[in-house]
Amino acid sequence: MPNPSFDNPASDPRGRLLQLAEERDASLSSLSAFIGRNASYLQQFIRKGSPKKLEEGDRRKLAEFFGVHESELGGAEEKSYASFAPLWDDDFIAVPRLPVSVAAGPGQFAAGETPFDNFGFSGRWLRDNGLDPKMLSAVTVEGDSMEPLLRAGDEVLVDRTPRPFRDGVHVVRMGDTLLIKRIASPGKGRLTLLSQNLSYPPVEVSMDEVEIIGRVVWKSGRI
Template sequence: MLNDPQNPVQSLAGPRARLLALSQERGVSLASLSELLGRNPTYLQQFIRKGSPRKLEEQDRATLARFLGVTEAELREAQDNSYVKAPRRETGVWVDVPRLDLGASAGPGAVPGGEGAFDTFRFSRRWLAEQGLESAQLSAIRVEGDSMEPLLNDGDEILVDRSPRAFRDGIHVVRLGDTLMVKRVASAGAGRIALLSQNLAYPPVEVSADEVAIIGRVVWKGGRI
């Protein structure tokens, strides 16, 4: 179906399209909804049309959901972890783990580039079993930057285990906004987490837990000496 210029919802997707459709269905303006949140009248117009803010804050989502009579999930961005879903290949005693053409920032932050597998690391099945990784969902990516030195250096390659499991403190690859990074992640209480660097030149960053997508736990590293 061709886009109808009279129907702006068709050019949108996700929570932006849903919010616009709900405002039209309920006969309430975006300016009124923005004022309901205690925001500038153009706040939701900018969210929908310009993508700023990138996503609604948790409290704002909850307020809108209650007012519009929908679940909060309808106004929440879906987490996109597609870039780490390249499957590993198993041949006899060997397991080929995909190397992905992207880096996780260990510095001030960088937007990831390509997301395809361009090569593999081959590990023995026995070694993986000895490390407790025989059934792990593994991908290899490179480290970019110096904030995790001396533990992880710029150019190191790391194995990321994406297997679903309960969160625990440790070194993880995470996505914060459009930035992919590797950090020590620790609970900070009351729905917040801290992103910690090994390099003391970088201060801790504390954020709401729903702002961060935890992609996987770092379980191995390799690099030049």
């Protein structure tokens, strides 16, 4: 196999590696030892094209050593933040954000339920998680009883799909009050409403005292 051309080292992973090694005054044998290979490994890679490309672990170590992105040594191209802009196509689903607060504290009366905005979710992500967009809505957490799992101002995605009950974080209605709690079933027609914040004691109720609105399946919040 002919040796690669090094007329433009930056355009070729082998040429770029050779250029970086020369700039650092590092021998190929010492770099081979650095990544745990035999002394001729990188010499073979550069001069004979064997292997055809560096393995991911070797490439990462060398990129970190030289302080460059892996794309310069044959990895995936580095993407700018603009590359991650949402693609608003038919597979992005608008999930309604409701002007409703669910209490993670003493209790909060529900407001109106007309959406004021939407969250855009990948349709594929929703399908992969078994979620039906028509049964989803986002509401806001108030209070501190679910800290540190959920904090005041976080928004949570509630799945209202009827399913057999299982323990987890749910939004429930007690009278006119919406609560967000971890719910466990001790049996005998009873439910236990649990707070993450241990300052709040568990509350045990009968099943006919609460209406389970839906299960919390996702959260968002500021860091």
